[in-house]
Amino acid sequence: MPDVLKAPLVVEFPFTRSLGPVQSAFLTGLRERVVLGVKTADGRTLVPPVEYDPATAEEIRDLVEVAPTGTVTTWAWNHEPRRGQPLGTPFAWVLVRLDGADTALLHALDAPGADSVHTGMRVRIRWAAERTGAITDIACFEPYDGEPHRPGGHTGEFEDPLTGIVAPARLDYTYSPGRAQSAYIDALSAQRTVGERCPSCRKVYVPPRGACPTCGVATKEQVEVGPRGTVTTFCIVNIKAAHTANLDIEVPYVYAHIALDGADLALHARIGGIPYDQVRMGLRVEPVWTEGARYPGYYRPTGEPDADYETYKELL
Amino acid sequence: MTSEEAPAVREIAVVAFAQTDHRRSTEESSEVEMLMPVLHEVLAQTGLKTADIGFTCSGSSDYLAGRAFSFTLALDGVGAWPPISESHVEMDGAWALYEAWTKLLTGDADTALVYSYGKSSPGSLRDVLTRQLDPYYVAPLWPDSIALAALQAQALIDAGHTDEPALAAVGARSRADATANPHAQLKGQIPHGDHVVRPLRTGDCPPVGDGAAAVILAAGERARDLCARPAWIRGIDHRIEAHGLGVRDLTDSPSTRLAAEKAGAFEQPVDTAELHAPFTAQEVILRRALRLGDDVRVNPSGGALAANPVMAAGLIRIGEAAARIHRGDSDRALAHATSGPCLQQNLVAVLEGDPR
Numbered sequence: 001m002p003d004v005l006k007a008p009l010v011v012e013f014p015f016t017r018s019l020g021p022v023q024s025a026f027l028t029g030l031r032e033r034v035v036l037g038v039k040t041a042d043g044r045t046l047v048p049p050v051e052y053d054p055a056t057a058e059e060i061r062d063l064v065e066v067a068p069t070g071t072v073t074t075w076a077w078n079h080e081p082r083r084g085q086p087l088g089t090p091f092a093w094v095l096v097r098l099d100g101a102d103t104a105l106l107h108a109l110d111a112p113g114a115d116s117v118h119t120g121m122r123v124r125i126r127w128a129a130e131r132t133g134a135i136t137d138i139a140c141f142e143p144y145d146g147e148p149h150r151p152g153g154h155t156g157e158f159e160d161p162l163t164g165i166v167a168p169a170r171l172d173y174t175y176s177p178g179r180a181q182s183a184y185i186d187a188l189s190a191q192r193t194v195g196e197r198c199p200s201c202r203k204v205y206v207p208p209r210g211a212c213p214t215c216g217v218a219t220k221e222q223v224e225v226g227p228r229g230t231v232t233t234f235c236i237v238n239i240k241a242a243h244t245a246n247l248d249i250e251v252p253y254v255y256a257h258i259a260l261d262g263a264d265l266a267l268h269a270r271i272g273g274i275p276y277d278q279v280r281m282g283l284r285v286e287p288v289w290t291e292g293a294r295y296p297g298y299y300r301p302t303g304e305p306d307a308d309y310e311t312y313k314e315l316l
Numbered sequence: 317m318t319s320e321e322a323p324a325v326r327e328i329a330v331v332a333f334a335q336t337d338h339r340r341s342t343e344e345s346s347e348v349e350m351l352m353p354v355l356h357e358v359l360a361q362t363g364l365k366t367a368d369i370g371f372t373c374s375g376s377s378d379y380l381a382g383r384a385f386s387f388t389l390a391l392d393g394v395g396a397w398p399p400i401s402e403s404h405v406e407m408d409g410a411w412a413l414y415e416a417w418t419k420l421l422t423g424d425a426d427t428a429l430v431y432s433y434g435k436s437s438p439g440s441l442r443d444v445l446t447r448q449l450d451p452y453y454v455a456p457l458w459p460d461s462i463a464l465a466a467l468q469a470q471a472l473i474d475a476g477h478t479d480e481p482a483l484a485a486v487g488a489r490s491r492a493d494a495t496a497n498p499h500a501q502l503k504g505q506i507p508h509g510d511h512v513v514r515p516l517r518t519g520d521c522p523p524v525g526d527g528a529a530a531v532i533l534a535a536g537e538r539a540r541d542l543c544a545r546p547a548w549i550r551g552i553d554h555r556i557e558a559h560g561l562g563v564r565d566l567t568d569s570p571s572t573r574l575a576a577e578k579a580g581a582f583e584q585p586v587d588t589a590e591l592h593a594p595f596t597a598q599e600v601i602l603r604r605a606l607r608l609g610d611d612v613r614v615n616p617s618g619g620a621l622a623a624n625p626v627m628a629a630g631l632i633r634i635g636e637a638a639a640r641i642h643r644g645d646s647d648r649a650l651a652h653a654t655s656g657p658c659l660q661q662n663l664v665a666v667l668e669g670d671p672r
Contacts, residue, residue, distance in 0.1 A: 004344045009438070011382050015451065023452055046563065048453045054558035074474065074566065076466030077514035082442065084458035093463045093513070095562050104562030106454055106467075114514055119474045135453050167451050173382040173439040178346030209392055210349040216366045216395030218352055 005182040009175035015167045022051045024163060025063050025156040030137035033127050034154045037066045037101050047101035048135075063156030066100035067149040068125040070141075073097050073104045077114035086140050092117045096141055099148045108140040116143070124149070133162040180210035183222060188295050191287075195263055197221040203264035226260035229299070230307040231283040232315050233257045233266075236276055254279040258299055259315040266315050273300030282306035328420045329539040329546030330667065331532050332361035333635035333642075338501040338527035338623035341437040347376075347386065347528075351433050352393040354530045358429070362532055362542040366395035369532075370425025372402045373416040375409035375432035376627050379444050394429065401425065408432060409529060409631030410592075410653030410663050416533055417552055426538045433528035434627035441524050441626065448656060450559055462521055462595075464657040466513040468566040469597035473515060475567045478600045480515060484508040486596040487519040487621055494618025501525045501623040522594040527625030529632045547638035547649075547667040551579030554653075554663035561658060569605040572652065572662040576606050579664045581650050586666070588613045588640055588649035590633035594620040598659055602652060606664075616640070630654065634665055641669040 019027065022038055026049050029036045038049035039062040046054075053060050076093045078085070085091075086108035094117075095104035110126065111117050124144035131137035177185065180196060184207045187194040196208035196219035203212065204223050212219050234256035241249050254276050257266035271279050272288065284304040287296035334357035342350050359365065372394055376387045387404045396402065401424075405411045409432025416428035436444075442460035449455040472478050487508065494500035501523045509518030532542070539546040555571035555578075557564050576582060589612050593599035599614070608614060615621075617636040620629045630653025640646035648668045655661040 006343065009382050017451060019452070027452070046560070048560070048562075050560065054560065054563050073562070074467045074471040076463055076470055076516070077511070078463055079511065079514070082458060082460060084443075084456075086457055093459055093467055095467060097562070103560065106459060106561055107457065119470070135456050165452065167456055169447060169455075171379070171382060171439055171443055171447070174343075175382065175438055176343040178349055179344055180349070181346065209389060210346055211352055211392035212395075213392040214395060214397045216352070216355065216393055218349065 003182070004176055004179060005185055006174050006176045009173040010170065011173065012168070012170040015169060016164060017167060018164045019162060020051045021061060022049045022063070024161050025158070027133040027135070027165065028158045028161045029154065029156065030135070031131045031133040031162070032158065033068075033131070034152065035066050035068055035098060035125070036063045036154065036156050038062060039064050044102040045100060046103045047098050048105055064100070065151040065154040066098045067151045068098070069144055069149045070096040070098035070101070070123060072109070072117070072119055072121045072123060074119055075109065075117050077117065086136065091140065094123070094141060096123055100151055107138055110140045110142050134165060178210060180208040180219070184208055185294070191289055192224055193226045193260060194222050195225050197223050204262060205265050206260060206263040206267055223262060225262035226287070228284060228286045228302055229258040229260035229263070230312050231256045231271065231279065231281060231285060232259050232312050233281060234271065234279055252276045256299070258285060259312050264315065269296060270298040271300070272298035280306065282309060282312070326421055326423065326535045327539070327548055328417055328533055328535050329543065329548045330634065330638035331534045331539050331543035331546050332358040333529070333531045333639050334358045334361070335499050335529040335628070335632055335635065336527045337499050338525045338625050340501070340523070340525055342435060342526040343437060346389070347381065347433055347435060348390045348393045350435065350526065351390055351431060351528045354528050355393050355429070355431060358530045358532045364427065364532065364542070369427050369429045370401065371416055371419045371428040372400055373404065373412040373419070373428065373430050375405045375407050375412040375631065376434060377406055379447055380434050380436055380439065380626060382439060390433065408627050408629065408653050408655050410634055411554065411655070413531065413533070413631060413634060414552060414554060414663060417549060420533055420535045426535050428533040429530065430533065430631065431528065431530035432628045432631045434625045435526040436524050436626055437526050445657075454561070461657065462516060463513045464561065465521075465595040465597070466516045467561070468658045469515050469520070469595065471566045472597050472600060477567060477604070478597060482600070483520050483596040486599050490615055490618050490621035493616055494622030497617050497622065499623060500618045503618060503622055516595060516597075520596040522620050522624035523622070525623060525625055527623065527628050529625075529628045529635055531631065531635050531638065543642060545642050545644065545669050547641035547669060550666045550668050551581070552663070552665040553578035554661065556661045559660065564658070566658055567601065569601050569659045569662060572602055572605040572659065572664060575662050575664040576650070579666050581606065581664055581666050584648060586612060586648045586650045588616065588637060588646040590617065590619070590637040590649065590651045591615055592620055592630045592633045592653045594624050594629070596621065598654070601659065606650065606652070630663065634667075637665075637667050641667055644669070644672070647672070
């Protein structure tokens, strides 16, 4: 078995989310150090507030201020904080029912140790120094044994309410393409292209993915294909590449499906070395490698006569 | 038939089940390579070919793979050319099975292939699962799956429904039972271990692993043709609770109870229950919600504490329950699947064998 390739893969995206009227008031309130709940028809106060009653699905908009002090309803001691969590030192995850609320809010509690935390303990909000209108405007909770704070009776009306948030997300993976694609990528590093033949229908798939999509069976037999091939179909691209690696590619250019000799599936690549308006179905092409590259930069005409349509019509 | 009579409901059964060995990492295989052996195995059990299958439905998650539309690559394993009738849920395969069951009820198909798979090894599962949380109020805090389960466990302890020794016993029983399960990832004597997020210790948490499973469903006489003792689905239902954790009573699972009621679980006793409880405390909650007595065999497979391939572990519960009926080890079994933090979504199926 060949060594399986591995590489870091980072998926990172700033999710831009719009806010409804209730979420907007709640998050704007946090920015202003005001905690708002929402009242249901049966008189319960939900914190954090939602726009629809979880029990009846009725729309609810009746905002009411609650206190920044509250009671822990359950907790869990997190001795090894992870990336992105509210505190970098050991802390307790807590659900806190703020004074005036009937439901609990999830957040972190800064406490000296697990033995200092218990269900029923009194806590208060520690505000972040810089607040933007996000749940992280609450830096964390901290133990508090004073009198409950009285909420200020805020209506939820703000001069400069938030209409959206940006929620960044990042996940780290170690990507492994598996046996079949590792063999394909390994061969490319020696400027060879290998596919795999289906033991049932005998078709050769390039790049191989380890299975025949027609027969649903594993493909194992490696087959070297190309390097030359035939353009089966193509398109003319008039949009400049956005990725920095491709900024030097002038438009218009041609992107084509290419059936490598010996392959039963066309792969796709850019066509170069010929004016874009002279590329045609049946054009015979070969790969052009650039120094140190891990895959062909583009394909150019070989100068052979065009392939007969009958030879590639099954691969369109 | 007069207009007052309800139309006859088709009888639908699980007729075959297969699963991979569940392992911490399967980096040498792509998803489709991991999946194909179990697809071939369920087909071989029934003698069906891919072209004979009326409907195909799968469950998986792009967030495990770190790649959009990752399920489309797995379709190579089911022979999707020429075109087939196919669907996918971004959920555990138990919900794919629910969709396939409704498809068979319509009469549009007589057989269905249901499969699901998850490779947790490429990423960090605790981080990945934070992305299913409320994106406004919860996900920005990155509370991981074990932390949320630990909040639930502490609530259960505070309510007096369990304690740490009782939780340790659930883990020990599960891994002891798993010694009879050749596919399990964690089996035998596993120490209760250190706290991961207190009160949960390593022994209270499921292993992280890669795996896949597949079942075949068939309707009516077709099921009897394909299987000596089909596991008839007498009822199946799934319910969801509010996404706000602080809105819910974490010590209870009313959605499981309601799904069980709608699936007919309480009409007659069951002899076996395969519960999808990735954390020990969740088994305590589910036993209470489902009113399971001590005479019910719970998770003879070892359950999710022995192998928890995300997206397949729920389908495996249905498969394990069905396989016991196929073998004659059970006559009426309950299978449960869960999804989301702290048992947010729950599916219950009731399976029966023909009387002996």
